[in-house]
Amino acid sequence: xxxFKLTTVEEFEAATARLLETGAKVGADAWQMRVKNQTPHCKxxxxxxxxxxxxxxxxxxxxxxxxxxxxxxxxxxxGRNFLRFVAGGAAxxxxxxxxxxxxxxxxxxxxxxxxxxxxxxxRIAKEWGVxxxxxxxxxxxxxxxxxxxxEYGKIKGYSRWLKRAPQHTQDLWHAAGIEPRAIDREVxxxxxxxxxxxxxxxxxxxxxxxxxxLSDGWxxxxxxxxxxxxxxxxxxxxxxxxxxxxxxxxNVNIVVHGHxxxxxxxxxxxxxxxxxxxxxxxxxxxxxxxxGVCCTSNEVAMRRGIPMAGxxxxxxxxxxxxxxxxxxxxxxxxxxxxxxxxxxxxxxFITTSPICQMPDSDFIEFHSDNAGETAKNIVKLACENFKNxxxxxxxxxxxxxKATVGYSVEAIVKTLDGVTNSQVDETGTTKPLIECITSxxxxxxxxxxxxxxxxxxxxxxxxxxxxxxIANDIVIIASGCSAQAAARAGLMDKAAKxxxxxxxxxxxxxxxxxxxxxxxxxxDISRMMILAAELAKDSGLNISQLPVVGCAPEWxxxxxxxxxxxxxxxxxxxxxxxxxxxxxSTEVAELLTSGVRDxxxxxxxVEKDIDKLGDLMIERIEAKRDALGI
Ligand code: XCC
Ligand code: SF4
Numbered sequence: 258x259x260x261f262k263l264t265t266v267e268e269f270e271a272a273t274a275r276l277l278e279t280g281a282k283v284g285a286d287a288w289q290m291r292v293k294n295q296t297p298h299c300k301x302x303x304x305x306x307x308x309x310x311x312x313x314x315x316x317x318x319x320x321x322x323x324x325x326x327x328x329x330x331x332x333x334x335x336g337r338n339f340l341r342f343v344a345g346g347a348a349x350x351x352x353x354x355x356x357x358x359x360x361x362x363x364x365x366x367x368x369x370x371x372x373x374x375x376x377x378x379x380r381i382a383k384e385w386g387v388x389x390x391x392x393x394x395x396x397x398x399x400x401x402x403x404x405x406x407x408e409y410g411k412i413k414g415y416s417r418w419l420k421r422a423p424q425h426t427q428d429l430w431h432a433a434g435i436e437p438r439a440i441d442r443e444v445x446x447x448x449x450x451x452x453x454x455x456x457x458x459x460x461x462x463x464x465x466x467x468x469x470x471l472s473d474g475w476x477x478x479x480x481x482x483x484x485x486x487x488x489x490x491x492x493x494x495x496x497x498x499x500x501x502x503x504x505x506x507x508n509v510n511i512v513v514h515g516h517x518x519x520x521x522x523x524x525x526x527x528x529x530x531x532x533x534x535x536x537x538x539x540x541x542x543x544x545x546x547x548x549g550v551c552c553t554s555n556e557v558a559m560r561r562g563i564p565m566a567g568x569x570x571x572x573x574x575x576x577x578x579x580x581x582x583x584x585x586x587x588x589x590x591x592x593x594x595x596x597x598x599x600x601x602x603x604x605x606f607i608t609t610s611p612i613c614q615m616p617d618s619d620f621i622e623f624h625s626d627n628a629g630e631t632a633k634n635i636v637k638l639a640c641e642n643f644k645n646x647x648x649x650x651x652x653x654x655x656x657x658x659k660a661t662v663g664y665s666v667e668a669i670v671k672t673l674d675g676v677t678n679s680q681v682d683e684t685g686t687t688k689p690l691i692e693c694i695t696s697x698x699x700x701x702x703x704x705x706x707x708x709x710x711x712x713x714x715x716x717x718x719x720x721x722x723x724x725x726x727i728a729n730d731i732v733i734i735a736s737g738c739s740a741q742a743a744a745r746a747g748l749m750d751k752a753a754k755x756x757x758x759x760x761x762x763x764x765x766x767x768x769x770x771x772x773x774x775x776x777x778x779x780x781d782i783s784r785m786m787i788l789a790a791e792l793a794k795d796s797g798l799n800i801s802q803l804p805v806v807g808c809a810p811e812w813x814x815x816x817x818x819x820x821x822x823x824x825x826x827x828x829x830x831x832x833x834x835x836x837x838x839x840x841x842s843t844e845v846a847e848l849l850t851s852g853v854r855d856x857x858x859x860x861x862x863v864e865k866d867i868d869k870l871g872d873l874m875i876e877r878i879e880a881k882r883d884a885l886g887i
Contacts, residue, residue: 333459344443351472374486425799435468471827473822511582579602583604584604672768704785722871727753735776737778749774
């Protein structure tokens with residue numbers, strides 16, 4: 258029998274309970290208490306039937322009032338709300354992508370930012386028809402930065418990245434009229450369409466939702482991922498650890514949180530310098546530990562092996578340890594609660610982006626042109642704060658697990674090469690993976706993504722679904738907070754192969770991989786799109802025929818809905834465990850769960866019962882196999 262044991266959600270919860278006791282001592286509140294004050298939620302909001310788009314309202318649809326004052330019916334209201342939700346998410350991911358493109362413009366030889374993957378830069382430049390022969394790499398980087406920034410506002414044509422999709426997918430997009438144009442234009446168009454007195458026809462609203470989603474996944478997010486790889490290196494398998502136990506009591510603990518690696522990369526760089534380590538020692542600490550929360554954590558874990566302290570709903574826990582000298586944030590998914598909470602401890606809550614400013618934080622503005630200096634100052638501040646700890650409040654739960662992370666598409670292709678008995682493919686294709694799937698050794702793949710949400714017992718859905726899927730020989734690719742849930746539980750430990758069915762276990766052994774592959778942050782779901790596109794091209798199948806589905810069982814953010822839309826629009830069925838506020842309209846719900854299939858060959862399934870959600874995914878994967886006769 259195997260010795261391997263996962264850390265259970267009960268153990269996570271016991272650790273949190275202990276931390277909340279500390280919180281109670283210092284008068285801190287936490288999301289667990291605020292959820293109680295917000296329950297039950299507004300029913301109109303939950304069903305998406307409240308409109309406050311103009312000041313004749315707010316209007317809400319009830320059995321007595323079937324239309325708003327302007328005459329908009331429930332389907333128009335729900336559809337418009339949904340599209341605005343998508344626009345918010347697409348704007349957020351894409352603007353993060355833009356920041357990375359801007360960072361690329363500051364890259365220089367010997368500078369804070371350098372081109373760490375010149376081959377990838379050249380590959381993309383060739384794809385975009387840019388002359389690369391004999392060019393200085395930084396000259397090329399700056400031209401590519403400009404072209405990438407132009408993708409956001411160009412006046413003609415469609416996203417350059419669409420060409421990466423199989424021809425069939427591009428044809429579907431064209432026929433459905435959902436090819437995204439300039440990235441910013443799709444967000445503007447969505448806001449324009451949903452202004453008072455514009456579109457109220459669900460079909461048109463959902464088409465734009467898909468187009469806006471695609472402008473994220475095959476636009477802004479892809480810029481974010483690809484140029485982050487160029488700047489910081491394309492991830493390769495690397496060992497790290499996950500859960501709060503990665504924080505070290507004797508050390509200065511700096512927690513990076515947010516999404517944009519431009520800041521966290523610099524913090525990691527300086528925290529690792531002899532000068533700063535000596536400085537930490539002079540303040541009475543043994544050294545410096547940087548760990549992460551949310552997607553910024555995924556970014557630095559994938560490239561540097563920086564440990565992951567926790568995911569979204571653990572962000573308050575890092576402060577509650579009493580051992581966090583500084584929580585340094587950039588953008589997105591940051592609880593405003595960290596302000597008042599950090600005031601109950603010695604922790605410095607450092608905001609750095611004009612996009613994300615919060616009360617009760619120290620705002621230290623960070624730009625790509627002053628990156629090194631700012632990062633160094635932040636690390637110094639953290640070191641100086643070590644002496645302000647209140648020892649009686651310090652408690653770091655000793656829970657952590659080993660994890661191997663860093664599975665970019667490039668890394669997956671390389672790792673799986675030669676796993677099958679077929680000839681090793683010199684050019685590096687996804688053929689070995691396809692062979693594993695065709696032969697049935699692996700039944701299929703699930704892209705597990707997205708957040709935590711108190712509406713679902715945190716992490717349970719991610720972990721239980723992954724356990725069920727791998728036991729059924731379904732390999733998981735994971736990103737975002739889903740990936741962190743997996744890592745904390747131990748599912749990214751190579752030993753987790755023992756929890757797999759015989760086929761997947763064999764593949765894990767041969768390729769020396771964990772059954773759940775960490776593909777990065779949420780913008781990195783664009784990696785998953787590239788993988789799906791490559792699998793389709795290499796197998797000669799359409800993306801929608803592959804036994805591959807997407808799943809976000811605990812999602813909460815607008816970004817997640819934007820992601821869902823581009824995953825569906827790319828041809829992958831997507832399974833949600835939380836309803837996206839559309840239950841109020843039969844027409845909108847019907848379009849999303851079935852109607853869009855006529856355009857893009859995939860649709861959504863919403864199922865709150867997690868066990869059923871897992872069964873439905875397995876059924877879908879098996880049905881796709883049956884249809885292929887494999
Ligand atoms: Fe945020 Fe990206 Fe969600 Fe996690 S998974 S809560 S969006 S950090 Ni993206
Ligand atoms: Fe009401 Fe129509 Fe104004 Fe919405 S747009 S608030 S439904 S009047």
